[in-house]
Amino acid sequence: xxxxxxxxxxxxxxxxxxxxxxxxxxxxxxxxxxxxxxxxxxxxxxxxxxxxxxxxxxxxxxxxxxxxxxxxxxxxxxxxxxxxxxxxxxxxxxxxxxxxxxxxxxxxxxxxxxxxxxxxxxxxxxxxxxxxxxxxxxxxxxxxxxxxxxxxxxxxxxxxxxxxxxxxxxxxxxxxxxxxxxxxxxxxxxxxxxxxxxxxxxxxxxxxxxxxxxxxxxxxxxxxxxxxxxxxxxxxxxxxxxxxxxxxxxxxxxxxxxxxxxxxxxxxxxxxxxxxxxxxxxxxxxxxxxxxxxxxxxxxxxxxxxxxxxxxxxxxxxxxxxxxxxxxxxxxxxxxxxxxxxxxxxxxxxxxxxxxxxxxxxxxxxxxxxxxxxxxxxxxxxxxxxxxxxxxxxxxxxxxxxxxxxxxxxxxxxxxxxxxxxxxxxxxxxxxxxxxxxxxxxxxxxxxxxxxxxxxxxxxxxxxxxxxxxxxxxxxxxxxxxxxxxxxxxxxxxxxxxxxxxxxxxxxxxxxxxxxxxxxxxxxxxxxxxxxxxxxxxxxxxxxxxxxxxxxxxxxxxxxxxxxxxxxxxxxxxxxxxxxxxxxxxxxxxxxxxxxxxxxxxxxxxxxx
Amino acid sequence: xxxxxxxxxxxxxxxxxxxxxxxxxxxxxxxxxxxxxxxxxxxxxxxxxxxxxxxxxxxxxxxxxxxxxxxxxxxxxxxxxxxxxxxxxxxxxxxxxxxxxxxxxxxxxxxxxxxxxxxxxxxxxxxxxxxxxxxxxxxxxxxxxxxxxxxxxxxxxxxxxxxxxxxxxxx
Numbered sequence: 001x002x003x004x005x006x007x008x009x010x011x012x013x014x015x016x017x018x019x020x021x022x023x024x025x026x027x028x029x030x031x032x033x034x035x036x037x038x039x040x041x042x043x044x045x046x047x048x049x050x051x052x053x054x055x056x057x058x059x060x061x062x063x064x065x066x067x068x069x070x071x072x073x074x075x076x077x078x079x080x081x082x083x084x085x086x087x088x089x090x091x092x093x094x095x096x097x098x099x100x101x102x103x104x105x106x107x108x109x110x111x112x113x114x115x116x117x118x119x120x121x122x123x124x125x126x127x128x129x130x131x132x133x134x135x136x137x138x139x140x141x142x143x144x145x146x147x148x149x150x151x152x153x154x155x156x157x158x159x160x161x162x163x164x165x166x167x168x169x170x171x172x173x174x175x176x177x178x179x180x181x182x183x184x185x186x187x188x189x190x191x192x193x194x195x196x197x198x199x200x201x202x203x204x205x206x207x208x209x210x211x212x213x214x215x216x217x218x219x220x221x222x223x224x225x226x227x228x229x230x231x232x233x234x235x236x237x238x239x240x241x242x243x244x245x246x247x248x249x250x251x252x253x254x255x256x257x258x259x260x261x262x263x264x265x266x267x268x269x270x271x272x273x274x275x276x277x278x279x280x281x282x283x284x285x286x287x288x289x290x291x292x293x294x295x296x297x298x299x300x301x302x303x304x305x306x307x308x309x310x311x312x313x314x315x316x317x318x319x320x321x322x323x324x325x326x327x328x329x330x331x332x333x334x335x336x337x338x339x340x341x342x343x344x345x346x347x348x349x350x351x352x353x354x355x356x357x358x359x360x361x362x363x364x365x366x367x368x369x370x371x372x373x374x375x376x377x378x379x380x381x382x383x384x385x386x387x388x389x390x391x392x393x394x395x396x397x398x399x400x401x402x403x404x405x406x407x408x409x410x411x412x413x414x415x416x417x418x419x420x421x422x423x424x425x426x427x428x429x430x431x432x433x434x435x436x437x438x439x440x441x442x443x444x445x446x447x448x449x450x451x452x453x454x455x456x457x458x459x460x461x462x463x464x465x466x467x468x469x470x471x472x473x474x475x476x477x478x479x480x481x482x483x484x485x486x487x488x489x490x491x492x493x494x495x496x497x498x499x500x501x502x503x504x505x506x507x508x509x510x511x512x513x514x515x516x517x518x519x520x521x522x523x524x525x526x527x528x529x530x531x532x533x534x535x536x537x538x539x540x541x542x543x544x545x546x547x548x549x550x551x552x553x554x555x556x557x558x559x560x561x562x563x564x565x566x567x568x569x570x571x572x573x574x575x576x577x578x579x580x581x582x583x584x585x586x587x588x589x590x591x592x593x594x595x596x597x598x599x600x601x602x603x604x605x606x607x608x609x
Numbered sequence: 610x611x612x613x614x615x616x617x618x619x620x621x622x623x624x625x626x627x628x629x630x631x632x633x634x635x636x637x638x639x640x641x642x643x644x645x646x647x648x649x650x651x652x653x654x655x656x657x658x659x660x661x662x663x664x665x666x667x668x669x670x671x672x673x674x675x676x677x678x679x680x681x682x683x684x685x686x687x688x689x690x691x692x693x694x695x696x697x698x699x700x701x702x703x704x705x706x707x708x709x710x711x712x713x714x715x716x717x718x719x720x721x722x723x724x725x726x727x728x729x730x731x732x733x734x735x736x737x738x739x740x741x742x743x744x745x746x747x748x749x750x751x752x753x754x755x756x757x758x759x760x761x762x763x764x765x766x767x768x769x770x771x772x773x774x775x776x777x778x779x780x
Contacts, residue, residue: 016658327720329689332719337707
């Protein structure tokens with residue numbers, strides 16, 4: 001047995017284990033740093049860098065220093081820079097492959113700090129802003145100068161003209177159709193032939209009563225056959241007449257629609273070349289839409305990036321079940337006596353160092369399994385000693401305890417926010433900025449089972465609008481700019497509905513009324529004159545075209561009359577046939593009676609002989 | 610490839626007892642089939658070092674069975690899933706799941722469970738069969754090969770002597 005034991009092997013094992021643990025511990029900090037940078041970069045889509053990672057064994061903890069997260073849209077700017085992150089883990093739970101942290105502190109958090117090197121990663125394609133957004137908010141102010149109607153009518157395709165063309169095509173098609181169809185219908189020769197045949201049908205009487213009766217029956221049958229043929233011809237004529245009537249009605253309706261179409265053309269051209277004051281009533285959307293869309297986009301972008309980490313949704317779990325990575329297998333979960341999520345940070349205390357002052361907050365229950373924990377993620381940030389904000393409260397609740405019934409809510413209450421040099425519109429034709437103002441902003445948003453519903457209400461006072469004037473600004477821009485200069489208080493409301501990917505933003509403001517009023521009578525009068533001229537010219541043009549079409553319709557009246565006269569002819573033929581049949585039937589009845597009388601007479605003679 | 614074959618032949622033809630070789634190969638089967646960084650492999654390595662088994666055979670077997678294990682991955686996953694989802698064994702899995710050591714062992718992973726069970730089931734039959742084959746090889750085949758004239762000629766040739774001196778094979 002002694003031969004089987006190799007004691008130096010035990011020593012070698014101990015040395016191997018110690019060496020392995022030592023090497024692992026030696027490189028652990030470097031490995032952790034690399035893992036954080038790699039995972040973070042993958043997640044954000046721009047460089048995530050860590051200054052240093054320190055590990056402590058007893059108690060088991062991690063300390064991260066100088067974490068920089070690049071803003072993917074601005075590679076020379078860090079979206080977030082964190083001075084220090086400190087956390088301690090439950091050692092026993094870590095052996096059970098669970099990361100449980102009672103408290104984590106995140107200190108010296110700064111936003112939008114400058115980077116010394118670019119944080120762009122080569123593989124990540126830069127996403128172009130969607131064209132929809134650009135089109136939506138890139139606007140040019142209309143001019144109050146009256147555009148030339150003649151020029152407009154030359155370059156614009158009118159809907160009424162297109163309708164005339166379509167109507168003409170329809171008329172031509174109908175003409176071709178009826179030119180082909182008319183010869184196929186029964187004509188005068190057909191009815192003349194019937195008349196000839198009718199005349200020729202006369203029963204030949206021989207004096208033999210039996211034969212006479214047979215001749216009468218044959219004549220009636222012949223008449224009935226002709227009647228049937230004429231009825232079939234009449235059917236053809238009737239259906240043709242009906243079809244023609246329908247075609248003509250359609251063509252008439254087309255012409256009627258053409259006469260009504262100028263009003264549509266006028267409305268469209270007015271909107272395009274001379275938007276009315278009501279057309280500019282949604283100017284608040286144009287002014288604040290870009291800002292609201294930008295910030296809602298930023299918020300949703302970060303939500304999409306962080307949600308898979310902070311909240312493990314049911315869908316991501318399902319996809320893991322489907323895809324089994326090669327050589328990794330699947331970890332099957334069993335019932336635990338004291339269930340705990342795989343990852344949990346019970347409390348995260350965050351201190352932000354912003355330009356205008358410090359802000360503190362706490363995020364509770366960051367976990368991968370809210371279903372197991374039974375508590376939602378909640379957060380609360382507040383500040384009341386900031387330079388440009390009187391009071392700020394930002395709170396939220398991400399509830400995914402029941403994945404099929406998830407609700408995420410956020411609330412922001414900002415009081416006394418001092419706005420300075422805020423660019424309202426970057427448009428060259430409308431360079432408006434808010435030099436200074438004080439705003440109270442209330443925001444509330446809810447994402448319930450993927451359905452987004454958010455509202456923002458802002459009350460602005462002590463506003464000081466500035467319109468930079470240059471050669472490109474139009475007269476109307478100056479009028480609106482002057483009107484806005486007098487505005488000291490206003491409100492802006494924005495409602496957002498839809499989903500994270502596809503949503504609609506509705507923006508309204510009482511600035512709309514100010515703009516509308518500023519446009520005043522001068523705009524209205526010019527618009528009216530333009531509309532009248534446009535109306536006059538378009539109507540003249542379309543009237544001539546419709547008259548031409550109407551004259552072409554007259555040809556179809558002739559076809560209708562032709563069909564009607566043939567129908568009359570056929571009906572008359574049928575009538576005369578019916579009269580003749582009645583006459584033959586009477587004659588046949590009389591002959592039959594006479595035959596019976598003769599038979600009776602013969603029988604009586606035999607009886608009294 | 611030639612080196613591997615030479616190593617294998619060297620192991621077969623060495624003075625080591627067949628049991629030492631077959632045990633080493635059986636241990637390497639466990640380490641090769643199952644994920645390397647598993648708790649049970651630490652125990653296997655301890656046994657390999659403490660029990661006097663042929664280390665060369667162990668490393669040779671490890672490289673061989675790692676490759677085979679990679680190919681058998683889907684089978685291990687399926688088998689592990691079948692065992693872990695077995696209703697009648699659920700109380701056992703629940704009790705193991707609540708034990709820290711077993712959680713560290715990652716027994717609840719389908720590949721760990723599947724590969725470990727298969728390699729443990731194969732362990733004893735593998736030792737016995739390999740042992741029998743090695744004994745047979747040494748008592749009959751090896752002696753027969755050594756008796757063949759051409760082998761003796763090759764063995765005595767200068768080329769083989771130089772190769773042996775350079776690589777150490779057969780020395």
